[in-house]
Amino acid sequence: MSRFSPFREELELKPEEHELFCELFRGIAGLSLGPQSRFSMERRLRDRLVALNLKSFSEYYQVLRFHPHARAEMEEAIDAMTTHETYFFREDYQLRAFQEELLPLLAKEKKTTRRLSFWSAGCSTGEEAYTIAALVLASGLVDDWDVRVYGSDISKKCVSFARRGIYGKSSFRSSIPVAYTSYFDRRADGDVEVGKSIRALCHFGQMNLTDADKTSVVGQVDAIFCRNVLIYLTDDARKRVISTLYEQLRPGGVLMLGHSESLLNVTTAFELYHLKEDLVYKRPPGTP
Ligand SMILES: C[S@@+](CC[C@H](N)C(=O)[O-])C[C@H]1O[C@@H](n2cnc3c(N)ncnc32)[C@H](O)[C@@H]1O
Numbered sequence: 001m002s003r004f005s006p007f008r009e010e011l012e013l014k015p016e017e018h019e020l021f022c023e024l025f026r027g028i029a030g031l032s033l034g035p036q037s038r039f040s041m042e043r044r045l046r047d048r049l050v051a052l053n054l055k056s057f058s059e060y061y062q063v064l065r066f067h068p069h070a071r072a073e074m075e076e077a078i079d080a081m082t083t084h085e086t087y088f089f090r091e092d093y094q095l096r097a098f099q100e101e102l103l104p105l106l107a108k109e110k111k112t113t114r115r116l117s118f119w120s121a122g123c124s125t126g127e128e129a130y131t132i133a134a135l136v137l138a139s140g141l142v143d144d145w146d147v148r149v150y151g152s153d154i155s156k157k158c159v160s161f162a163r164r165g166i167y168g169k170s171s172f173r174s175s176i177p178v179a180y181t182s183y184f185d186r187r188a189d190g191d192v193e194v195g196k197s198i199r200a201l202c203h204f205g206q207m208n209l210t211d212a213d214k215t216s217v218v219g220q221v222d223a224i225f226c227r228n229v230l231i232y233l234t235d236d237a238r239k240r241v242i243s244t245l246y247e248q249l250r251p252g253g254v255l256m257l258g259h260s261e262s263l264l265n266v267t268t269a270f271e272l273y274h275l276k277e278d279l280v281y282k283r284p285p286g287t288p
Contacts (some may be wrong), residue, residue, distance in 0.1 A: 097278040133149045220249065
């Protein structure tokens with residue numbers, strides 16, 4: 001069916017159906033979807049109804065709850081309902097603080113094992129994870145160390161895209177900073193491919209951050225970037241995710257959030273760590 005079929009525009013998400021979907025997505029992924037999300041939800045999910053040739057959102061709800069392929073369809077629905085905006089070198093003041101102030105500290109703490117691991121939790125299409133890898137390599141502080149960057153996202157499509165490692169213009173809001181051009185390869189079609197050196201450090205996997213049992217596969221890491229993810233979650237989900245991130249951070253490790261996010265009223269377990277241009281959260285050293 002054509003995307004512009006008149007039928008498509010007639011698919012209306014009724015308020016009572018909207019409430020059911022909100023509850024469903026809140027339960028599965030911790031997504032915070034209030035009454036104001038009805039029209040955006042209608043717009044985001046309509047393509048799925050068209051793809052499955054369904055006549056109403058109620059039918060779609062039944063598919064998500066009871067169909068033998070409900071699980072695969074839920075992946076599609078969650079992918080449609082989450083916001084994946086991201087780009088390389090996002091929030092550069094924080095990345096500068098990470099590279100110039102935090103990385104030397106972490107490298108000093110780990111000089112015996114010569115092993116560092118980072119987690120981009122909610123990495124979307126991978127730009128954040130590859131950015132971290134480029135920053136770490138360019139610092140020159142950990143040459144020949146065992147460095148790993150894990151990227152995870154609830155969206156399977158995003159994870160596949162990240163693994164592919166090929167990006168168009170929109171992934172670079174501005175040109176690649178000169179110091180980093182050697183980490184990327186320009187392709188004949190104009191797209192940019194992440195180079196071998198940063199690709200080798202990065203590993204991607206699908207993961208729902210509200211599912212604490214699954215997140216343990218990441219192991220304990222030295223720093224976590226969980227930027228622009230918590231803003232989309234309910235208070236309860238945010239608390240659960242933060243507690244998971246705390247567990248996955250080694251004592252003394254740091255957590256970086258997006259510029260509009262904070263742990264105020266979420267937890268007191270972390271120490272605030274003041275950098276010249278930024279504020280990050282540290283799991284107190286020595287905590288069991
Ligand atoms: C706006 S993007 C942020 C990407 C990147 N961290 C950045 O700051 O550029 C938010 C990502 O969080 C993911 N996300 C939302 N809820 C999630 C959950 N419960 N578990 C894992 N990822 C989730 C979404 O799929 C989306 O790709």
